[in-house]
Amino acid sequence: MLFERKDRCVIPRWRDFKTTLALGELRNSQDAEPPSSEDQEAIARRVEEFRVDQDIWHAADLLSSAFVVGDLKSADLARDFILSNREVAPKALVAFASGDSGLPADFLSLGEDAQARLIHKIRARLRSEPRNAILWVEIARLYTLQGDSRRALRSMTTAAGLTPDSRFVVRAAARLFLHEHDAPTALKVIRRASGAKRDPWLLAAEIATASAAHSPTLFAKIGSNRNDDESVSPFARTELSSALGTLEMENGRMRKARQLFRKSLEEPNENSVAQVEWANRTVGGLEIDRELLAIPKTFEANANVNLRAGEWNHAIAEGEEWLRDQPFSRQPALFTSYVAALIEDYGKSIKILKESLHANPDDPELINNLAFALGSANRLDEADSVLKRIDISNCEGLSAITLAATAGLLMFRVGRPDRGREFYQLAITRASSQGISKYRAMAILYLAREELIASTAAAETAVNRALVEASKIEDDKEVALIAEQVRNLEAAKKSRIPVEQVSASPSSRKATSS
Amino acid sequence: MTLSSGWVVTEEIPRLPGATGGQFSCGYKVQKDGNTAFLKALDYTKAQEISLNTGIDTLTALQGLINAYQFERNLLQDCKQKRMDRVVVALEDGSVRVDEGLFGEVNYLIFESADGDVRKHLSLFQNLDVIWILKCLHHVATGLYQLHSAKVAHQDLKPSNVLVFSSNVSKVADLGCASIQGTISPRDDCEFAGDRTYAPPELLYRSVDPDWRRRRQAADVYHLGSMVTFLFCGTSMTAMILANMPPDHLYPVWGGSYSEVMAEIRDAFGLAVERFSQSVPGEQLRRVLREAVSQLCDPEPSRRGHPSNRAGSTNPYSLERYVSLFNLLAQRAAVGILERK
Numbered sequence: 136m137l138f139e140r141k142d143r144c145v146i147p148r149w150r151d152f153k154t155t156l157a158l159g160e161l162r163n164s165q166d167a168e169p170p171s172s173e174d175q176e177a178i179a180r181r182v183e184e185f186r187v188d189q190d191i192w193h194a195a196d197l198l199s200s201a202f203v204v205g206d207l208k209s210a211d212l213a214r215d216f217i218l219s220n221r222e223v224a225p226k227a228l229v230a231f232a233s234g235d236s237g238l239p240a241d242f243l244s245l246g247e248d249a250q251a252r253l254i255h256k257i258r259a260r261l262r263s264e265p266r267n268a269i270l271w272v273e274i275a276r277l278y279t280l281q282g283d284s285r286r287a288l289r290s291m292t293t294a295a296g297l298t299p300d301s302r303f304v305v306r307a308a309a310r311l312f313l314h315e316h317d318a319p320t321a322l323k324v325i326r327r328a329s330g331a332k333r334d335p336w337l338l339a340a341e342i343a344t345a346s347a348a349h350s351p352t353l354f355a356k357i358g359s360n361r362n363d364d365e366s367v368s369p370f371a372r373t374e375l376s377s378a379l380g381t382l383e384m385e386n387g388r389m390r391k392a393r394q395l396f397r398k399s400l401e402e403p404n405e406n407s408v409a410q411v412e413w414a415n416r417t418v419g420g421l422e423i424d425r426e427l428l429a430i431p432k433t434f435e436a437n438a439n440v441n442l443r444a445g446e447w448n449h450a451i452a453e454g455e456e457w458l459r460d461q462p463f464s465r466q467p468a469l470f471t472s473y474v475a476a477l478i479e480d481y482g483k484s485i486k487i488l489k490e491s492l493h494a495n496p497d498d499p500e501l502i503n504n505l506a507f508a509l510g511s512a513n514r515l516d517e518a519d520s521v522l523k524r525i526d527i528s529n530c531e532g533l534s535a536i537t538l539a540a541t542a543g544l545l546m547f548r549v550g551r552p553d554r555g556r557e558f559y560q561l562a563i564t565r566a567s568s569q570g571i572s573k574y575r576a577m578a579i580l581y582l583a584r585e586e587l588i589a590s591t592a593a594a595e596t597a598v599n600r601a602l603v604e605a606s607k608i609e610d611d612k613e614v615a616l617i618a619e620q621v622r623n624l625e626a627a628k629k630s631r632i633p634v635e636q637v638s639a640s641p642s643s644r645k646a647t648s649s
Numbered sequence: 650m651t652l653s654s655g656w657v658v659t660e661e662i663p664r665l666p667g668a669t670g671g672q673f674s675c676g677y678k679v680q681k682d683g684n685t686a687f688l689k690a691l692d693y694t695k696a697q698e699i700s701l702n703t704g705i706d707t708l709t710a711l712q713g714l715i716n717a718y719q720f721e722r723n724l725l726q727d728c729k730q731k732r733m734d735r736v737v738v739a740l741e742d743g744s745v746r747v748d749e750g751l752f753g754e755v756n757y758l759i760f761e762s763a764d765g766d767v768r769k770h771l772s773l774f775q776n777l778d779v780i781w782i783l784k785c786l787h788h789v790a791t792g793l794y795q796l797h798s799a800k801v802a803h804q805d806l807k808p809s810n811v812l813v814f815s816s817n818v819s820k821v822a823d824l825g826c827a828s829i830q831g832t833i834s835p836r837d838d839c840e841f842a843g844d845r846t847y848a849p850p851e852l853l854y855r856s857v858d859p860d861w862r863r864r865r866q867a868a869d870v871y872h873l874g875s876m877v878t879f880l881f882c883g884t885s886m887t888a889m890i891l892a893n894m895p896p897d898h899l900y901p902v903w904g905g906s907y908s909e910v911m912a913e914i915r916d917a918f919g920l921a922v923e924r925f926s927q928s929v930p931g932e933q934l935r936r937v938l939r940e941a942v943s944q945l946c947d948p949e950p951s952r953r954g955h956p957s958n959r960a961g962s963t964n965p966y967s968l969e970r971y972v973s974l975f976n977l978l979a980q981r982a983a984v985g986i987l988e989r990k
Contacts, residue, residue, distance in 0.1 A: 156895050159897075161897065161913075162897045163897075163903060163904045163905040163909065163910075164902050164903070164904055165902060165903070166902075167902050168900070168901040168902070169901075171845070174845050177844050177845065181846075188769060188772070190772035191772060191883070192768035192771045192772050192808070192883065193768050193769075193772075195883035195884065196807075196879075198884070198888070199847075199879070199883075199887070200844075200888075201846075202892065203845070203847075203848075203887050203888050203891060205899075205901060217883075223775060224883065225881070225882050226882075227881070227882030227883065227928035228882055228883030231884045231892065260919065263919070263922075263939075263943075264919035264922075266915055266952075267919050268911075268912045268915060269913070269915070269916045270916070294912075297912075297915075298915070299908075300909045300911065301909060301910075301911060301912035329906060329909065330905065330906070330909055
């Protein structure tokens with residue numbers, strides 16, 4: 136199984152419009168402009184006209200005018216009159232005066248339906264509002280969830296063409312193009328926005344997207360100046376500080392990186408908290424206060440914190456929330472399925488991975504993890520056909536390690552321990568050569584587990600070796616958990632308890648018996 | 650007092666306490682041969698008030714008042730000469746000496762007397778009179794079309810500037826904020842020449858297009874659409890758009906540009922159009938007016954107006970098609986072939 140992230144960038148999150156708005160990430164505020172003397176004169180005139188002609192239409196005129204310039208007192212004067220005389224007022228005016236949208240609830244509720252119905256509703260609105268970029272972004276998101284990348288890209292391209300300067304549209308477009316492995320287009324969309332060199336949210340997106348694509352950023356210098364600009368609120372620059380910190384970290388300037396990450400935590404959003412949580416594993420010295428883990432939607436950071444603490448069920452719960460928040464993203468699916476598989480809840484792991492593969496159909500890491508979970512649950516035919524979807528020649532790094540280990544697992548389960556051992560050995564060698572001792576230990580532990588389940592002659596030696604390897608990895612709850620599972624399995628073997636009844640966690644019994 | 654042309658000043662129309670804007674703050678009823686008319690007199694003393702409120706010197710303020718009077722008088726004469734029958738034009742202009750001294754001579758304009766504006770007229774009915782509304786829209790569209798044909802943008806169309814006459818004819822009134830293409834008009838320096846409470850969204854968000862048509866005629870086109878929404882649902886389009894905007898994105902607190910807020914404006918506009926269309930009686934009328942309002946009030950000035958105009962070499966803001974449309978709808982409604990329930 137795989138979930139570790141070697142690289143993490145503060146790529147913009149892509150949520151529905153209302154949620155993004157509620158999180159304050161679309162704000163671009165300035166001090167409120169007071170009504171001008173001309174506005175005040177216009178309202179005063181309308182108030183007097185209304186006093187002379189106290190009827191619905193003078194009240195309506197006053198209400199519209201006062202509402203536009205934000206003169207609440209005058210608006211209330213008109214509003215009270217309209218609501219007291221509602222029987223002679225147009226229905227739409229009464230609705231406006233009472234603060235009601237005047238539209239049927241079904242027309243407005245874009246967030247509560249099943250995807251297919253939601254797509255149908257948005258398409259219906261787009262027929263009469265073809266230039267509504269927000270609707271195009273919403274439908275692109277739904278198509279992405281359905282794995283229909285052609286329609287998703289087409290919709291997003293339309294949105295970005297209609298409002299190339301909108302922060303919401305540009306950030307969502309960058310996220311989608313990156314999801315579709317098209318970083319050049321993602322960068323193009325960001326860089327052509329009129330606010331790209333000024334808006335801290337777009338500067339952050341440019342730097343992070345360039346980082347993720349391993350291409351040079353064009354706006355690091357401008358971003359750095361903007362990050363030092365005290366007129367920008369700490370919340371508006373949180374992702375910018377974080378993106379710049381990541382850049383410094385990539386360039387090996389850890390002290391500067393730490394300073395920038397600390398700055399990003401002055402008033403963070405969940406993305407920058409997650410970034411600091413991740414970066415801290417490399418740069419160290421960055422403490423995340425518990426209160427930061429309570430800010431809205433901090434699922435990723437909380438999931439990781441719980442995983443490190445060995446709080447498996449909490450980690451899964453946070454992982455599931457993270458997945459609900461970013462349903463098209465592969466990372467929450469990899470994370471949650473990994474933790475579920477760690478505690479041997481293969482059923483949950485399989486379900487999460489299968490759903491995520493709709494939005495990420497050819498993702499080798501998701502496929503590998505699914506094959507592992509299926510194999511561990513003894514669903515071997517399915518596991519075999521899933522694994523065949525991976526193009527092995529393209530796998531490198533961590534994927535190459537886990538892929539070899541998964542192949543080893545399947546070989547053991549189909550009764551070919553010799554081949555299984557070879558694959559596990561390959562995984563161990565690859566982990567050693569990459570210097571990843573944790574993955575090496577995990578491969579050795581899983582090899583021991585398979586030797587035990589297959590009751591081979593090499594089982595005892597493999598277990599002893601595995602437990603020694605595991606003991607070398609200090610303070611890693613995941614390795615410790617697998618080691619415990621191996622120990623339990625060995626004890627059960629000795630006591631002749633059926634393998635299916637042995638587990639380090641209660642949830643695994645259900646999963647393995649299904 | 651009797652003017653040299655025979656008009657007798659009969660009554661002063663009290664100045665409303667809030668009515669401090671505009672250069673003509675004195676209004677009178679005048680009569681001649683049994684006809685009643687309305688006289689607007691230029692109040693020179695207003696220069697001092699302007700000077701106090703704005704900080705400019707009295708002489709400059711006075712010069713501004715005189716320029717504004719001359720501009721409106723000349724424009725009204727031009728409109729009269731061009732026989733603009735859906736624009737309230739001056740019956741007469743002139744001056745009369747009322748006192749000794751430098752400011753003793755008062756310049757005035759006399760207009761035909763209306764029954765009231767659309768607000769007053771609409772209050773006479775218990776329910777929406779669709780035929781009357783459509784006729785009114787036809788007349789207003791015609792008035793703006795006549796002005797546009799003379800390269801004039803009205804810039805201040807709102808319910809109080811649509812006057813209704815006893816013959817059931819509606820006319821566009823008050824050219825004080827108008828602009829003439831190719832000439833310098835008194836209000837050209839203002840960010841928005843007309844009443845900001847009815848301004849199109851781009852002007853509220855301080856997006857000022859240097860192109861005369863896109864800035865000024867496009868505003869008229871928007872105002873016509875906003876008049877449609879006011880007549881059917883009692884709310885201006887600007888108020889409906891703003892009601893659907895996220896509070897952080899309202900123009901008084903928005904720190905970005907208009908193009909940066911366009912996605913939110915478009916979304917709010919879509920909801921506003923839907924809200925408007927639901928207040929229009931009858932499926933057929935609803936469909937046609939929804940389309941017309943969507944075109945007339947498009948938040949992007951460059952996309953405002955009839956799409957066929959943009960395809961050709963004609964003025965993209967030509968209102969000719971809407972004049973025909975409202976006329977057709979009014980006639981259909983009058984003969985009962987337009988569903989009105």
